[in-house]
Amino acid sequence: MTSLQQSPSGLPMIQFRRVTKTYDGGRPAVDELTMDIDRGKITVLVGPSGCGKTTSLRMINRMVEPTSGTILLDGQDVSRQKAADLRRSMGYVMQSSGLMPHRSVIDNIATVPRLNGVKKDEARRRAQELLDVVGLAPDLGRRYPGQLSGGQQQRVGVARALAADPPVLLMDEPFSAVDPVVRAELQEELLRLQRDLAKTIVFVTHDIDEATILGDKVAVFAVGGRLAQFAAPEEILRAPVDDFVAGFVGRDRGFRHLSFQEGNHITIHPVETIEEDRLADPTVSVRSPWTLLVDADGRPHGWVPQATRGSITKQAEAVPGGSLYTRGDTLRRALDAALSSPSGLGVTVDDEGRALGVVRAAEVFDLIESARLDRGRADHNTAV
Amino acid sequence: MDSIQGIIDYVPANAALLRELVGNHLVQSILPIVFGVLIAVPLAQVARLNRSAGAVLLTVSSLLYTIPSLAMFVFLPLVLGTSILSMVNVVVALTIYAVALLMRSTVDALNSIDDGVRQAAVAMGYTPLRRFLTVDLPLSIPVLIAGIRVISVTNISMVSVGALIGVPSLGRLFTDGLTRNYPEQIAVGILATLLLALLLDLVLVVLERLLTPWTRATPVRTARAAAPDVRTVAA
Numbered sequence: 001m002t003s004l005q006q007s008p009s010g011l012p013m014i015q016f017r018r019v020t021k022t023y024d025g026g027r028p029a030v031d032e033l034t035m036d037i038d039r040g041k042i043t044v045l046v047g048p049s050g051c052g053k054t055t056s057l058r059m060i061n062r063m064v065e066p067t068s069g070t071i072l073l074d075g076q077d078v079s080r081q082k083a084a085d086l087r088r089s090m091g092y093v094m095q096s097s098g099l100m101p102h103r104s105v106i107d108n109i110a111t112v113p114r115l116n117g118v119k120k121d122e123a124r125r126r127a128q129e130l131l132d133v134v135g136l137a138p139d140l141g142r143r144y145p146g147q148l149s150g151g152q153q154q155r156v157g158v159a160r161a162l163a164a165d166p167p168v169l170l171m172d173e174p175f176s177a178v179d180p181v182v183r184a185e186l187q188e189e190l191l192r193l194q195r196d197l198a199k200t201i202v203f204v205t206h207d208i209d210e211a212t213i214l215g216d217k218v219a220v221f222a223v224g225g226r227l228a229q230f231a232a233p234e235e236i237l238r239a240p241v242d243d244f245v246a247g248f249v250g251r252d253r254g255f256r257h258l259s260f261q262e263g264n265h266i267t268i269h270p271v272e273t274i275e276e277d278r279l280a281d282p283t284v285s286v287r288s289p290w291t292l293l294v295d296a297d298g299r300p301h302g303w304v305p306q307a308t309r310g311s312i313t314k315q316a317e318a319v320p321g322g323s324l325y326t327r328g329d330t331l332r333r334a335l336d337a338a339l340s341s342p343s344g345l346g347v348t349v350d351d352e353g354r355a356l357g358v359v360r361a362a363e364v365f366d367l368i369e370s371a372r373l374d375r376g377r378a379d380h381n382t383a384v
Numbered sequence: 385m386d387s388i389q390g391i392i393d394y395v396p397a398n399a400a401l402l403r404e405l406v407g408n409h410l411v412q413s414i415l416p417i418v419f420g421v422l423i424a425v426p427l428a429q430v431a432r433l434n435r436s437a438g439a440v441l442l443t444v445s446s447l448l449y450t451i452p453s454l455a456m457f458v459f460l461p462l463v464l465g466t467s468i469l470s471m472v473n474v475v476v477a478l479t480i481y482a483v484a485l486l487m488r489s490t491v492d493a494l495n496s497i498d499d500g501v502r503q504a505a506v507a508m509g510y511t512p513l514r515r516f517l518t519v520d521l522p523l524s525i526p527v528l529i530a531g532i533r534v535i536s537v538t539n540i541s542m543v544s545v546g547a548l549i550g551v552p553s554l555g556r557l558f559t560d561g562l563t564r565n566y567p568e569q570i571a572v573g574i575l576a577t578l579l580l581a582l583l584l585d586l587v588l589v590v591l592e593r594l595l596t597p598w599t600r601a602t603p604v605r606t607a608r609a610a611a612p613d614v615r616t617v618a619a
Contacts, residue, residue: 061507063503063507083509084507084509084511087507087508087509088509088511090502092507092508094503094504094507095500096498096500098500098503098504098507099501099504100501100504100505100519100523101498101501101523101598102522102523102596102598103598110506111508112509115509115510115514116510117541125407143601144598144601146598147601147602148603160508167430274402287444300493346590
């Protein structure tokens with residue numbers, strides 16, 4: 001991990017050096033912030049409102065000037081660069097997408113290249129390509145932003161930020177104004193894009209779930225602009241440094257932490273299966289208390305309890321199953337599959353959705369426990 | 385019936401005079417609008433950016449509007465050194481009124497822009513001047529033109545006052561008609577003034593439509609984003 005974070009020049013992309021911002025002599029909005037933002041990674045700034053996370057973000061592109069301290073971009077003090085040029089070298093995505101209502105979608109995306117003096121045709125051609133990159137239909141380019149849904153506008157906002165191919169993206173609560181389904185979709189898209197683009201992304205959110213999903217590293221800010229903890233999301237969930245972080249991370253953090261534990265070592269037990277057309281056949285013997293109903297392709301469609309054998313003859317009559325666990329997915333998913341299943345057996349499927357067997361909750365717990373013990377030993381060793 | 389016939393007869397009989405007066409009238413009402421916008425827009429931006437300057441500018445512009453127009457027409461030649469009969473006096477006077485009226489509405493127009501859009505423009509790296517010209521100004525057009533429409537009607541009617549001191553405009557039909565006791569001429573003057581006001585207003589409405597196509601684009605809900613499982617290759 002360390003080797004990946006280092007640039008060829010060995011410098012973090014963005015460095016905060018004892019940065020303080022005070023508005024009109026009040027209490028500091030950001031207090032003595034020192035933080036390194038890794039190249040090519042997503043760093044999430046998270047915290048309650050009024051904790052200075054957006055102020056910190058905006059100091060990077062000088063939309064807010066620090067009261068004291070220094071911010072270095074690629075080793076260069078940002079305060080020595082022309083504000084407009086500096087801003088054009090970074091993509092910026094904001095909450096309400098902030099698109100220009102009087103420009104077509106294409107011209108919105110082409111904004112920064114046009115400011116940089118790229119010819120109109122060239123800028124538009126590139127903008128058209130970007131529509132595809134962010135998953136929008138090409139014909140949306142001619143529309144005005146007011147004609148798009150909230151989710152589509154956010155995608156245009158991302159495309160606009162990417163247009164000049166900047167190494168740095170600043171994202172200020174970009175997904176908080178859209179509904180949860182679209183938000184999840186946009187988060188997934190961002191991660192997919194990031195796999196291809198490897199930008200240095202600084203992402204502000206007040207949602208700890210979003211922070212742990214997206215962040216390679218998460219900076220938790222406390223009220224008063226204090227950086228409370230700056231670590232990998234897995235570590236923030238597992239080992240919050242103080243009561244503030246623990247409280248902010250929330251009640252389900254133990255469960256959420258399972259999202260970071262892979263389930264590769266989990267035992268998959270065989271399960272007795274039956275196809276629909278044989279449900280009514282009394283000659284098919286069944287020994288288990290629960291039999292998994294599958295279709296001709298082996299995809300699960302619910303459970304048949306032993307007691308009801310013979311009275312259930314159609315797929316629609318079977319007991320509906322719980323969530324499915326795709327082999328290799330996280331322990332959180334495995335545990336959820338087991339806990340949500342009426343049989344207590346988490347149905348495990350392959351990438352095509354065919355049933356492979358079942359996982360048991362007790363065994364998931366054993367894995368969690370042994371992972372914890374391993375980690376304890378490792379922590380102890382490094383401490384010594 | 386006689387007087388209506390008189391009005392109808394008046395027009396072809398005095399076509400040349402009417403053409404000249406309408407031309408003069410239009411010049412004296414349109415030029416102040418153009419100059420007024422050119423002066424009020426930058427002043428309004430100054431007023432927005434600097435609160436104390438703004439207070440002074442808005443107060444002064446309100447006071448200017450209280451000066452009676454006739455007094456202004458008589459007084460301006462002394463200041464400008466123009467002939468009392470010059471159209472320049474009327475143009476300058478009406479420009480002052482236009483600025484006075486437009487200041488407030490232009491400040492409102494510029495304030496009507498969504499702050500998120502302005503912030504976004506800053507974040508994209510617009511220089512302040514470019515942002516003002518290509519983002520703030522186009523977006524303020526609807527409110528701005530609403531203000532200009534008020535000025536255009538006011539100007540059309542105020543230009544006539546210049547006729548009292550002898551500046552040629554449709555107002556001459558009133559002064560002339562009064563001295564000659566010729567009500568049909570006065571009626572033609574009123575009708576022509578009304579017509580010009582309507583025409584100019586129409587031009588402004590059409591102008592707004594041409595300049596703000598985005599305000600009439602209706603929301604369309606089609607082709608939601610491509611399915612999440614679509615894999616695209618980033619350039």
